[in-house]
Amino acid sequence: MTTLGTAIAIITVGIGALGLILKKNLIMKLLSLSIINTSTILFFVMVVYTPGDRAPIGELGVTQMADPLPQALVLTAVVINFGVLALSLLFTMVLVKRYHTLDIQKIEVSVKREFDEEKL
Amino acid sequence: MIDLNISRFTPKELYTFAVVCIFCVVTIVGLALSSGGGTLRVGTKHIEGISNLANISNSVYGVYGMYRFYDTLFELLVFSTAALGITLFSDMQSTRGSDSTSSVESHIVDTSASFLYPIIAIFGIYLAYSAHRGPGGGFAGGVIVGSGVLLLAIAIGADVIGERFYEETMKKVEYLILILVMAIVITGLYLPEIVYQGNGGLGFIILVNMAIGTKVFIGTWTVLHFFVKHRGEL
Amino acid sequence: MLTFFLLLLLALSISVVLQRRLLNAVILLGVFSLTSSTIYFLAGAPDVAVTEGAIGVAFVTFIYVLALSDQGKLHVITEEIPPFFFQERGEITGIDHEILLKLAEKLNLDLEVEFLSHPETAVRFSGRRGKVLAGAYFSRYCETIDPLTSTTYHRAQLARISAESPSKRTGTISGLNVTGLEEISGDRIRYFDSLNELIEAYNQEKVDSIIADSARLRYALNRINAMRKSSSEITQIGEVEYSFAISREEPDLLDKVNDHLNELESNGQLKEILSRYLR
Incomplete structure (x- = not known):
């Protein structure tokens, strides 16, 4: 069953994927990746949501409650996203230090040239 | 602002756009067709199980702390790996010299940071402490204490804070905590009635949460120190 | 309420991807995270909301801003x-x-x-x-x-202001090392750290001529005192780009x-x- 929440989460994943593939700036790619991460979490939260749910805290099983399992699954993912982001920003820093540009196409050209020179 | 002239786009762009559109439509339609009758409730069984545990009233913590602790454990491992990677690169890369240690930004930031930091830290510790009966949890608590330190690091300078928090000792403590959490959890797998029941069990639960909070705090501090030290290098 | 925030989230995600300036995109991503955190809260997931609020809004935005402080x-x-x-x-x-x-x-x-x-x-x-x-x-x-x-x-000229004098002492700014400056002028050249010092020296008759490009020379001419100015003449000795x-x-x-x-x-x-x- 599709609700507005899940539909928007899926569309946002699509937008993030477009940004991730089509943007040429490395930082913009990372930002798009962040959008995909957040939207995935949103999907997990929304897919079990029915209007009128309250937080699964307090007296359990008495009133209508949100499902705790997907929330517990994605709670760890939020922190993982942060770790991944920090590490990839660091690698971006290393790349920028070496090639002095954030443009992925220019970096690819430089890497290819270096590789060819090494082979000769 | 957006020019919708189709010839402006390259074939690759149009192709990607089409694929993403198809993905969105197929997923939404498939989801709409999949389960017509009401929302899936996969966690109902867990709620029933957790309502038997007297110590826990936050069922989200119940799921990730009691039933799916491997998730949390491996999440901690992944986070440690990220922090380790940053530590290694931090030692390898040289800083830019005097530019990176610009000391006091402004006195407003300085004063408000020293005023706000205890409040933020207490809030973070509270969230980690009360994870079994309220919203929060070790992750959120650790990160909130970390953002308090971030404020201090901006105001006073990362190196000063690093000395004040005994950075070298903290990095060693990080792995001790990982071992501690693993030990408690593995004991809990085999002897659940001893570890999780009664007043002693409450102590264990709080200990695990505080340990996770400290672990995440140290990890965020490692990341933070690197980025404050290398600010503006992109 | 939830509908409003969901639509806001969609709009924000599009605007992040369309941003051309990185800093704007980063700030908008922070707002995107805040909106999603609100949605989690409204949808009955306060744990996720607190974690996302702490990480996505505060930490990630700050780390990007720190890393990008030279961008833009x-x-x-x-x-x-x-x-x-x-x-x-x-x-x-x-x-x-x-x-x-x-x-x-x-x-x-x-x-x-x-x-x-x-x-x-x-x-x-x-x-x-x-x-x-x-x-x-x-x-x-x-x-x-x-x-x-x-x-x-x-294109401009490399020129010399000189006062009539037999002793050929010439001044120029240090770093103004155009090829063969000494050959062109045939003088002993003294290098000065700044234009002001050079003009001072010319005014006090410590040097008899100044070699500079026309932009600097035009500036110098305004500062040379009247007595020296009346006895000065400008000759072109080369070209600069x-x-x-x-x-x-x-x-x-x-x-x-x-x-x-x-x-x-x-x-x-x-x-x-x-x-x-x-x-």
Whole structure:
């Protein structure tokens, strides 16, 4: 069953994927990746949501409650996203230090040239 | 602002756009067709199980702390790996010299940071402490204490804070905590009635949460120190 | 309520991807995270909301801002040389400034100008701070740092102001090391750290002539005292080409500056700017 929440989460994943593939700036790619991460979490939260749910805290099983399992699954993912982001920003820093540009196409050209020179 | 002239786009762009559109439509339609009758409730069984545990009233913590602790454990491992990677690169890369240690930004930031930091830290510790009966949890608590330190690091300078928090000792403590959490959890797998029941069990639960909070705090501090030290290098 | 925040989330995600300036995109991503955190809270997931609020809104945004603090700025180092780069009634104007301002607008950057004295420009430029060195720059002006040089936008003379005198002592600014300066003039040359010192020396008759490019010479002429001025005469001894120096670490920027200069040349704007300042 599709609700507005899940539909928007899926569309946002699509937008993030477009940004991730089509943007040429490395930082913009990372930002798009962040959008995909957040939207995935949103999907997990929304897919079990029915209007009128309250937080699964307090007296359990008495009133209508949100499902705790997907929330517990994605709670760890939020922190993982942060770790991944920090590490990839660091690698971006290393790349920028070496090639002095954030443009992925220019970096690819430089890497290819270096590789060819090494082979000769 | 957006020019919708189709010839402006390259074939690759149009192709990607089409694929993403198809993905969105197929997923939404498939989801709409999949389960017509009401929302899936996969966690109902867990709620029933957790309502038997007297110590826990936050069922989200119940799921990730009691039933799916491997998730949390491996999440901690992944986070440690990220922090380790940053530590290694931090030692390898040289800083830019005097530019990176610009000391006091402004006195407003300085004063408000020293005023706000205890409040933020207490809030973070509270969230980690009360994870079994309220919203929060070790992750959120650790990160909130970390953002308090971030404020201090901006105001006073990362190196000063690093000395004040005994950075070298903290990095060693990080792995001790990982071992501690693993030990408690593995004991809990085999002897659940001893570890999780009664007043002693409450102590264990709080200990695990505080340990996770400290672990995440140290990890965020490692990341933070690197980025404050290398600010503006992109 | 939830519907409103969901639609806001969609709009924010589109605007993040369409942003061209990185800092704006980062701030919008922070707002995106805040909105999603609100949605989690409304949908009965306060644990996720608290974690996302702490990480996505505070930490990630801050780390991006820290890492990007140099992005979005075109840092220009210059010395004050009318009519190329100077301050008039508190506002920065000049030929170089207008050209760079147009470039910054085109690249969506903020122009950040730092005025320094002549010897300082080379020192600061060789550090990481400066991206562009402007202000009547011509190649071989800072030999020690060897920057990338853009295409020429203006040709000027290398000239000498000299007072009639038998002892041939000539002064010039240090770094102004045009090929064969000593051969051209056939004099003993003294190097000065700044133009002001050079003019002072000329006024006090410590040197008998000044060699400089016409931009600096024009500035110098205004400051030379009346007695020396009346006895001075200007002779042309060579030619210099003005361009911009770009940091070795920014090869991208060089292409952009060259394209920009060619574009200004072809649509006549460059001529217009030059004629407005150099009457």
